[in-house]
Amino acid sequence: MESTRAELLVNGHNTPQSGYAVSRISHLKRLSYITMKKLAMITWLPAIAALTLLATGCATSNVNPPEARANTGYVDFHAEAATDLCWEVTRFDERGQDFHRVFSAFDPPTDGILRLAFPPGRHRLRVTFLNRVITQPAEVELEIQDGRITPVRVSLTEAGTTMVESKEVNRGGTARGHHGRRTKIDSDETAMYRLSAAAAPPVAYQPKVRMSYAR
Numbered sequence: 001m002e003s004t005r006a007e008l009l010v011n012g013h014n015t016p017q018s019g020y021a022v023s024r025i026s027h028l029k030r031l032s033y034i035t036m037k038k039l040a041m042i043t044w045l046p047a048i049a050a051l052t053l054l055a056t057g058c059a060t061s062n063v064n065p066p067e068a069r070a071n072t073g074y075v076d077f078h079a080e081a082a083t084d085l086c087w088e089v090t091r092f093d094e095r096g097q098d099f100h101r102v103f104s105a106f107d108p109p110t111d112g113i114l115r116l117a118f119p120p121g122r123h124r125l126r127v128t129f130l131n132r133v134i135t136q137p138a139e140v141e142l143e144i145q146d147g148r149i150t151p152v153r154v155s156l157t158e159a160g161t162t163m164v165e166s167k168e169v170n171r172g173g174t175a176r177g178h179h180g181r182r183t184k185i186d187s188d189e190t191a192m193y194r195l196s197a198a199a200a201p202p203v204a205y206q207p208k209v210r211m212s213y214a215r
Helices: 045-056
Strands: 002-010 013-017 022-027 030-035 073-079 087-093 098-104 114-118 121-129 133-136 138-144 148-173 179-199
Touching: 073 121, 073 138, 087 114, 098 114, 121 148, 121 179, 133 148, 138 148, 138 179
Parallel strands: 073 148, 133 179
Antiparallel strands: 002 013, 002 148, 022 030, 073 114, 087 098, 087 121, 121 138, 148 179
8 A cells, every 4th residue: 555745835935735646446345545646736825725626627728619609719928038928827807806727737738828718808817826935927908809819928036945845755564564654855955936927919810830939
């Protein structure tokens, strides 16, 4: 029997990472557990507790249809420099007076563009990155137009450094049948970033490869 648990300590805060799944199999009254690949990513600190919700999916996905769909507008998020960014976008809900996640993924967009579809109208969006330590996410208000793309450039500004300590605990049997626990601790100095976002005027819809900021 084997299971793995990873924890992250940033500036003294102990934050368990629960991005692993356990599959239970019952056969002839014997139990075994299979631990899937764990997630060990650094994210904006207040969002760490919400990572367990990723398994439920997101409201939209990174899209790139050949033509714009009816009654749909699009937002292209792109960053100035890094291409390995893992994006998370939330939208402000006027009724609930809170932000709700519309996109979150640990895989960076292959072309450097995160394209999300929204109904036409005014939207207040917040952006952060899951694999960076973010001190302040970016917010932007957009008037999304039907059949058009609103480009949004997100900039990262260094805001100091912090020590990030990751702790990995492994429990399981040995070759001789004994059970034990092994703990591995790593500590690194990591840059922190403050985000800002700037929207450009909406443009006619085109596939990502034709956009000037595509990589």
